[in-house]
Amino acid sequence: MYGHGAAPPTRSRGMVITLRVLFPIAGFLSCGLLACLPLFRVALLRGRWVDWLLAWTSIPLSIGCLAVVGSVPEGDHRSDVALATVLLLGAVSGAYFVVFDIRHHRGLPPTGPTHPGPHAYVPPGYGYPAAQPYPATPSAQTPPPPYTPAPQQPQPPQPQPQPQPQRPAPARIDQVRAELDELSDYLRKHEDGR
Template sequence: MYGHGAAPPTRTSGTVITLRVLFAAAGLLSCGLLSCLPLFRVAVLRGKRADWLLAWLGLPASIICFAVVGSVPESNHVGDVAMALVLIMGAASGAYFLVFDIRHHRTLPPTGPMPSGATAYMRPGPPHAGYGYPAAQPYATTQPTHSTPPPGTPPHPYTPAPPPPQPQHPSPARIDQVRAELDELSDYLRKHEDNR
């Protein structure tokens, strides 16, 4: 989707927290019916067989519990046990997701703006292709193109890239010329309309 070598856009902390709250609340707010949703998210992020098995078993378990609640009379305690079980599944899957997601995002390398004076070689993690910058080549070498100075020579100071060229505005003489031509055209049109 992003092409070869281009990294997907990074999520902000607000997006991560919003997704975390929505996935964790899905099991509780649906009374346990969607308790498998946070489990599927964990399975997608981790990719382990045990997580996939837990997620796929959570879906029919919540459906079976709701079927039991709907099929037994209200005076039967089996319905109460089934409802308690499905609510516990919703809360447990949300808690399991929160624990995993918080640990997962703590292990990711930090992203964000680089400190001033830093270069791309100092940034941890994969290179990111932003607007106006070329995407990383998958088979390119990661060696810097400059050579190290011989011992005893002072290091070169950091020189920032030149600022981008400013957009060119039309010169005042050109504006005056265009204004004069428009005035002539409006005079011509007025004369032409008066002759009718």
């Protein structure tokens, strides 16, 4: 009844770069108050307890530093230290996020079209024979035999098999719609029985 549904869409390169810019800016330009945002993003992606500890620790640290800035006189050196600490927290959390995000997206396989490797199967084109994989090493290659044309014999035309129309697997919305139809039928029968 409860399937996996559709796979989440992959983010485009532009979206990744946009997030890579917005998270650090939010931490720094909010004077460190939102420094927890990039840290929580890292903790969600990585899932390590150290990252969660850093993210949760940044919240009281930034609130405490901003409380010190607001409570002491402007000329007091403690307000300078607290403001420098909260700005440094915003900058460091943003830098930590950018470094992690770059490493994280480097480790993911590319999502776009790629060139097939030397051992990849390439489906044959119309009228061409199937592709054969290349040998494993260049030293194992043998030179091709000299070309000798074979005598051509006319072949009778072969009927092309018609491809079977393939119905895609039912999407999650179709499954939900069918379940709702069943439920409404059941409720109608139940009301008629009263």
